[in-house]
Structures are given as structure tokens and as C-alpha cells.
Amino acid sequence: MPGPFIEDARIEHARKLADEIVNPIFDLIRRNTTVSTERTVLRFFGLSGAGARGVPLANLMVDKLKAAGVLNKGAAYWYGRALQLGAKSPLEAVERLTALPTEKLAPLSPEQEHNLREEVRAEARAALDDLKARIAQREELRKQFPMPPAPHKYVIVATGNIYDDVDQARAAAQAGADVIAVIRSTAQSLLDYVPHGATTEGYGGTYATQENFRIMREALDDESRKLKRYIQLTNYSSGLCMSEIAFCAAYEKLDMLLNDAMYGILFRDINMRRTFIDQYFSRRICALAGIIINTGEDNYITTADAYDAAHTVIASQFINECFAKRAGLKDWQLGIGHAYEIDPYREDTLLLELSQAMLVRRCFPDAPLKYMPPTKHKETDIFFSHTYDVMANLVAMWTRQGIQLLGMMTEAMHTPLLADRYVALKSAAYIHRAARGIDEEFTVREDGKIANRAREVFARAEQLLQECRDEGMVTAIGRGHFGDVKREETGGKGLDGVLEKAPDYFNPFLELLEAQ
Amino acid sequence: MVKPSKQIIRPYGDRRDDGVVQLSFTLPVPLSEKAKEAAAVFTKKMGFTDVKVAAAERAADAYTFFIVYARSSVALDYAEIDVPEVVVKKMSFDDLNAFIKEKVKRRIVVFGACTGTDTHTVGIDAILNMKGYAGDYGLERYPWFEAFNLGSQVPNEDLIKRAMARNADAILVSQVVTQRDVHKDNSRHFIEAAKAAGIHGKVQLLLGGPRVDHKLALELGFDAGFGPGTKPSDVANYIVHALLKKEGKEPKDAHYQGEPQ
Numbered sequence: 001m002p003g004p005f006i007e008d009a010r011i012e013h014a015r016k017l018a019d020e021i022v023n024p025i026f027d028l029i030r031r032n033t034t035v036s037t038e039r040t041v042l043r044f045f046g047l048s049g050a051g052a053r054g055v056p057l058a059n060l061m062v063d064k065l066k067a068a069g070v071l072n073k074g075a076a077y078w079y080g081r082a083l084q085l086g087a088k089s090p091l092e093a094v095e096r097l098t099a100l101p102t103e104k105l106a107p108l109s110p111e112q113e114h115n116l117r118e119e120v121r122a123e124a125r126a127a128l129d130d131l132k133a134r135i136a137q138r139e140e141l142r143k144q145f146p147m148p149p150a151p152h153k154y155v156i157v158a159t160g161n162i163y164d165d166v167d168q169a170r171a172a173a174q175a176g177a178d179v180i181a182v183i184r185s186t187a188q189s190l191l192d193y194v195p196h197g198a199t200t201e202g203y204g205g206t207y208a209t210q211e212n213f214r215i216m217r218e219a220l221d222d223e224s225r226k227l228k229r230y231i232q233l234t235n236y237s238s239g240l241c242m243s244e245i246a247f248c249a250a251y252e253k254l255d256m257l258l259n260d261a262m263y264g265i266l267f268r269d270i271n272m273r274r275t276f277i278d279q280y281f282s283r284r285i286c287a288l289a290g291i292i293i294n295t296g297e298d299n300y301i302t303t304a305d306a307y308d309a310a311h312t313v314i315a316s317q318f319i320n321e322c323f324a325k326r327a328g329l330k331d332w333q334l335g336i337g338h339a340y341e342i343d344p345y346r347e348d349t350l351l352l353e354l355s356q357a358m359l360v361r362r363c364f365p366d367a368p369l370k371y372m373p374p375t376k377h378k379e380t381d382i383f384f385s386h387t388y389d390v391m392a393n394l395v396a397m398w399t400r401q402g403i404q405l406l407g408m409m410t411e412a413m414h415t416p417l418l419a420d421r422y423v424a425l426k427s428a429a430y431i432h433r434a435a436r437g438i439d440e441e442f443t444v445r446e447d448g449k450i451a452n453r454a455r456e457v458f459a460r461a462e463q464l465l466q467e468c469r470d471e472g473m474v475t476a477i478g479r480g481h482f483g484d485v486k487r488e489e490t491g492g493k494g495l496d497g498v499l500e501k502a503p504d505y506f507n508p509f510l511e512l513l514e515a516q
Numbered sequence: 517m518v519k520p521s522k523q524i525i526r527p528y529g530d531r532r533d534d535g536v537v538q539l540s541f542t543l544p545v546p547l548s549e550k551a552k553e554a555a556a557v558f559t560k561k562m563g564f565t566d567v568k569v570a571a572a573e574r575a576a577d578a579y580t581f582f583i584v585y586a587r588s589s590v591a592l593d594y595a596e597i598d599v600p601e602v603v604v605k606k607m608s609f610d611d612l613n614a615f616i617k618e619k620v621k622r623r624i625v626v627f628g629a630c631t632g633t634d635t636h637t638v639g640i641d642a643i644l645n646m647k648g649y650a651g652d653y654g655l656e657r658y659p660w661f662e663a664f665n666l667g668s669q670v671p672n673e674d675l676i677k678r679a680m681a682r683n684a685d686a687i688l689v690s691q692v693v694t695q696r697d698v699h700k701d702n703s704r705h706f707i708e709a710a711k712a713a714g715i716h717g718k719v720q721l722l723l724g725g726p727r728v729d730h731k732l733a734l735e736l737g738f739d740a741g742f743g744p745g746t747k748p749s750d751v752a753n754y755i756v757h758a759l760l761k762k763e764g765k766e767p768k769d770a771h772y773q774g775e776p777q
Contacts, residue, residue: 303657
């Protein structure tokens with residue numbers, strides 16, 4: 001463990017501040033639901049298909065309920081009503097409901113209401129058991145083919161075609177990758193639906209669909225058996241469909257998800273309320289499914305300067321952790337994000353990067369941590385770029401990062417060539433092999449540059465947390481405290497998909513997940 | 517004009533005119549002696565001699581990565597290379613921000629939207645949003661741009677009104693849907709509205725979309741057009757240079773790398 005630098009009491013204090021920041025947001029979360037939350041409920045019941053022109057059935061039904069002004073009772077309730085009307089399948093339930101003017105449905109007696117909810121709860125329990133059984137299969141495979149020690153080497157594929165992605169993912173696994181991320185198509189996070197089926201055309205990436213998840217996981221299961229080493233799969237639970245993606249990923253046995261409580265607000269201009277509500281349900285699903293989340297604080301220092309904004313990363317990490325813990329996630333599931341992004345033409349950057357990474361490690365000793373490579377100051381001189389990445393690898397090893405996204409020497413140019421991944425994996429394997437245990441061998445002096453810088457950054461993070469506590473999170477974001485981006489509570493995309501829950505709102509999955 | 521004398525050059529490895537180049541590439545075959553020979557043959561077929569396959573690495577089961585050194589007998593006359601000197605290099609994120617700070621001395625205000633009935637924000641988001649496109653940051657992320665993305669289905673008049681309220685330097689119109697040339701009709705309508713508002717010829721009006729090119733944009737009355745594959749940095753560079761030209765801080769005929777043609 002590299003140095004204490006900071007007293008335990010102050011770290012506890014930072015956690016307490018984060019808790020107080022997050023508190024009022026939970027009032028909002030408890031009082032409201034969203035269209036994507038309700039669509040997730042329907043997906044849990046097996047409504048994963050698509051209707052005419054590829055519109056997902058979950059959207060069809062939720063839009064209908066919303067238009068009728070009754071969605072605030074919860075989609076699960078109306079699903080139950082449809083079943084009572086004699087629907088024999090989820091598809092039939094949609095048809096019955098979308099055919100009927102819902103407001104014309106006769107009210108039920110209290111007893112009927114009670115029975116309906118009990119029936120739907122029973123079905124929800126069965127759906128969750130089914131999901132758990134699928135997760136258990138994944139756990140079995142992981143046990144059979146253990147993963148190598150951390151840092152887990154994480155690489156990206158991004159062809160736009162899921163079948164080409166499979167070829168590249170297999171190649172990367174054979175070259176030593178531990179985690180495969182399939183980058184999503186540009187701006188998918190702004191779609192208020194999850195596209196359906198296998199896709200072969202994307203822009204800058206491949207659409208996240210349940211079928212694409214299944215295809216890739218099946219290929220990686222096969223590769224894991226061949227290599228006798230479990231290969232993890234990750235995707236993006238961000239944007240307007242956080243919880244739906246989380247469900248699809250859980251169902252298709254993904255291992256990780258990019259999932260941040262604030263990324264959508266700051267970087268995709270998604271409405272604040274919508275994001276806070278959606279992230280909660282999505283994280284509840286991740287908690288159950290044993291999915292490791294990756295938070296996105298690395299993004300702050302690609303916008304703002306990495307040296308000046310170092311404390312915003314730490315402050316946000318405490319807030320993200322608090323949101324995550326309240327959604328039931330355990331320490332081992334917190335891939336708290338940060339990055340090696342300080343301008344390489346400054347003096348002492350290796351010491352500064354070590355300081356920052358050690359500070360994150362100090363604050364979150366039991367979390368795997370997700371370390372991102374340099375991107376902002378990358379150059380098209382691939383030889384320099386490669387050296388630059390190697391330094392990040394060394395810091396990752398030294399500070400025991402759990403998950404390390406490997407830098408690509410062609411970062412500043414194009415999506416990685418197959419050989420770029422190979423070169424990155426070979427050199428990362430070398431650094432990991434060469435430097436394992438380096439943190440045990442060297443003690444960082446408490447009066448040196450590394451410790452002093454860590455104390456300075458932590459003090460500023462504490463101050464920022466204090467400000468967020470005093471002003472409230474909404475104001476803090478409005479003032480551009482994170483990533484230099486300013487957002488307003490009622491601005492951004494997706495606010496019209498937020499609904500206040502009716503007093504008799506019903507969501508059996510939320511009940512069950514919260515009781516886990 | 518007197519033609520400059522010949523200046524024959526070839527790549528320099530460690531001796532003048534040795535013609536040494538380094539190559540790296542991947543062949544979709546498993547690593548083997550045959551694969552190495554294939555790499556050598558491939559290099560020779562490109563016209564190289566003295567081929568040395570320095571490294572042949574198993575990049576995956578069915579892919580081999582090669583690093584090859586070889587000589588080229590190709591030479592060229594450097595005196596004949598003709599590049600107009602006025603061409604300014606396309607500037608990177610940091611350089612462009614520093615350039616705006618130095619030359620424009622204030623933040624450049626940009627408004628954008630997908631106007632008319634078009635609901636597709638993919639294009640305008642790729643250019644304006646923080647995240648950007650293909651690793652190229654969007655204008656929102658440039659500290660020296662103040663970018664406003666109004667989203668989709670924005671009436672042309674609204675976009676113009678809101679841009680005028682903030683004294684915008686540039687307005688970006690994105691048009692994705694092209695059925696029955698709706699993108700052209702809507703674009704013409706935008707230009708009419710801009711003329712009515714008195715900003716045509718004053719505020720930079722930019723058009724973008726998968727079926728847009730510079731020529732079409734000019735025909736429709738825009739200042740520039742950007743087609744598929746455009747990166748936010750292309751648009752950012754254009755706006756800065758156009759603004760400097762308008763303010764007389766850069767010659768009207770100055771050209772720069774990557775300008776819309």
C-alpha cells in the first residue's frame with residue numbers, strides 16, 4: 001500500500017460529505033420513474049421483441065401507457081391487468097393493452113388489486129430466478145477458467161459490424177486481452193430505445209442490442225474454453241437507456257458495464273433528473289448480476305486540464321461510489337475510473353501520475369479501479385505514443401489497478417488496427433510481468449513530491465465536496481464544477497420521459513432488487 | 517520563371533540515398549516460415565529490394581504481424597514538389613484554442629440544430645457534443661468555442677432567432693433525411709429565413725449531412741458544406757479561418773489544409 005498520505009478520518013469525512021450530497025437526490029429517485037425504467041420492467045417479463053418497423057415492443061407498450069396518462073402506476077401493473085384479461089404471452093399482453101383504451105378499464109376491488117399484484121410479484125420472482133440461473137452459468141465458467149491476476153488488460157473493438165467485432169475480439173483474446181469492450185455506434189446514448197437484433201452497420205462503433213450482446217458473449221465463451229482463461233465482456237450502460245442496457249447485459253451474461261451517475265448529464269447533455277433516476281435502477285440490476293461498473297471520471301480530465309482538475313476526479317469518485325453503494329453494489333464491483341492524462345511535456349509527470357493513482361488507490365482500497373490510458377495529448381508519432389502508453393502501464397502496475405484500458409499507439413489517428421492491439425498487449429504483458437510487486441518494494445516518502453501533491457489534491461477535493469454539499473449537487477453541476485461543463489436541472493434530453501409515481505405505483509423488480 | 521535545378525532525393529536510413537524504409541503490416545495467416553516468405557514476397561511486389569523481415573509475430577491464431585526493412589530505388593525531384601506556401605496546417609484541439617485566444621481574443625459563438633422535420637441528431641451531435649466523433653472532440657469541448665446544440669426538429673426561424681440573441685458567429689444546419697430532397701427544400705427555406713432576418717452574408721451559415729457537399733451548400737446559399745466523415749475539428753478550423761478572413765485578419769485567398777472544396 002503506497003503511503004497513507006491522508007488520515008483515515010479525512011477520507012471518512014469525504015465519504016460522509018458524498019453521502020449528504022446524494023441524500024436529496026434519493027428523494028427525487030424515490031418519487032419518480034422514467035419511461036426507460038418502465039421499459040426495463042417489461043423486458044424483465046420477457047418483452048424483448050420488436051414490432052413493425054423494428055420498434056421494440058417495450059417502447060410500444062410504454063408509449064401507449066404514457067399517452068393514456070396511466071404509466072405512473074407502473075408498467076408492471078398494466079402488464080398484470082393484461083394478463084387478467086386473458087393474455088397468454090407478453091406479446092399478447094401488448095396487443096391487448098395497446099388495443100384497449102386503458103382508461104375505460106373497470107376499477108378492481110381491493111382484493112382483486114391485491115391478487116393482481118401478488119400474481120405479478122410471483123412472475124417477477126420467477127423472472128429474477130431465471131436471470132440468476134443465467135448469471136450462475138457465467139460464474140461456473142469463470143470458476144472453471146480462472147482469470148489472470150489484475151490489472152486486467154482491456155481493449156476495444158469498434159467495427160460497426162457485430163460479426164467483424166467477433167473476429168477482432170477473438171484475435172485480441174488470443175493476443176492476451178482479458179476484457180473486450182464493444183464501442184457503441186455514435187450517439188446511441190441519445191436514442192430513447194434499445195435497437196433490436198443483430199446489427200452490421202454502425203458509425204464509429206456497433207449498436208448495443210441484446211442480440212449483439214448474445215453473439216459476442218457466445219464467441220467469447222467459446223474462446224475462453226479454448227484459451228482456458230475467462231474473457232470478460234463489457235458495454236455501455238449510459239445515455240437514455242441505462243437500465244434497459246443493464247438488463248440486456250445482465251441477461252446475456254456480460255461482466256462489466258460503463259455506468260456513471262453523472263456522465264450522461266455532463267457529456268451527452270441528458271437531463272439530470274432522468275439520469276439520476278435511471279442510474280439507480282440500472283445499478284440495482286448490476287448489483288444483482290455481479291456486473292462490475294466502470295465510472296467515467298477520466299472524461300473530466302480530457303475536457304479540463306488533468307493537472308488543474310485532478311481534485312474533481314476524486315470528488316466525483318466519492319459521489320459515484322455513494323450512488324453505487326446505495327444501489328447495492330459491493331466494493332469489488334466498483335471500477336472507479338481515472339486516467340493518465342497530464343500533459344507529457346510538463347516536468348515530473350510520472351511522479352504526478354503516480355501521486356494521483358496512489359491517491360485513488362488510497363481512497364478506494366477495495367475497489368478494482370479502472371485506469372484509462374493517455375488520449376488527450378496523444379501524438380501521431382506512434383513511437384512516442386507507444387512509449388507514453390508504457391509509462392501508464394507502469395503506473396497501473398505500481399498502484400494495483402484492477403482494470404486497465406490499454407493505450408493504442410494509433411490513438412490519435414483511427415480505430416485500432418488488429419496489430420495495434422497486439423503490440424499494446426505484448427508490451428503491457430511485459431510491464432506487468434516485470435514490475436509486479438513493485439508497490440511492495442518501495443515506500444513513498446511522506447514528505448516528498450508524490451505525497452505532497454496527493455495531499456494538495458485531496459484537500460481541494462474535500463473542499464469541492466463541501467461546496468457540493470452546501471450548494472446542492474444541481475447547483476454544483478450548474479456551475480460547471482465537473483469537467484467544466486454546466487448543465488441545468490430541467491435542460492438536456494429526456495426530461496419528458498420522467499414521471500411522478502402514483503401513490504399505488506407498482507414495480508415488483510425494484511422491490512425484489514432492493515430486498516436482495 | 518526559371519525552373520529550379522533538380523534536387524533528387526531518396527529515403528535516408530543511415531547513408532545518403534540508401535533508400536531504406538521501415539514497414540509494418542499484418543497478413544491474415546498463422547505464423548509460419550511460409551507466412552514470413554509471404555511477407556517478403558508482398559514487400560518485393562511493392563517494388564522494394566533487400567527485403568529483411570525483421571519480426572514476424574503471432575498477433576492471433578490466424579494473423580501474423582510483420583516488421584520489415586527494405587530498400588526502395590524510387591527517387592524524386594524535390595524541386596518539382598509544388599505546395600502553395602499559403603496553406604496553413606490544420607490545427608489540433610490545443611493549437612486551435614490557443615490560436616483563437618491569440619487572434620480572435622474572445623470565444624466564438626456557434627449554434628447548431630437539425631432543423632425542419634428531421635429528427636436525426638447524429639450529425640449535429642457528432643460535431644457539437646463534448647464527446648465528438650471518432651475520437652475528435654466536439655465543439656462543446658473547446659474552451660474557446662461557446663457551442664449551443666438545439667437538437668432536432670427545430671424550426672429554422674427559431675434557430676436563427678436564438679443564434680441572433682447571442683450574436684452567433686456561425687450557425688450549423690444539419691440535414692440527415694433526404695427523401696424527396698426534403699433536405700434541399702428545408703435548406704432553401706433556412707436561407708430565405710436568414711435573408712429575412714438580415715444575417716445572410718454576415719453570420720457564417722454552414723450546412724452538413726450525409727448527402728451534403730461543399731458545392732451543393734454553396735448552390736443553396738450557404739457559406740460552406742460538410743459531408744460524411746467530417747470531423748468536429750474540420751468544422752472548427754473552418755469557422756476560425758472564415759471569421760479571421762471576415763475580420764480582415766487573414767488574407768481572403770489564404771488556404772488551409774482540409775478546407776471544404
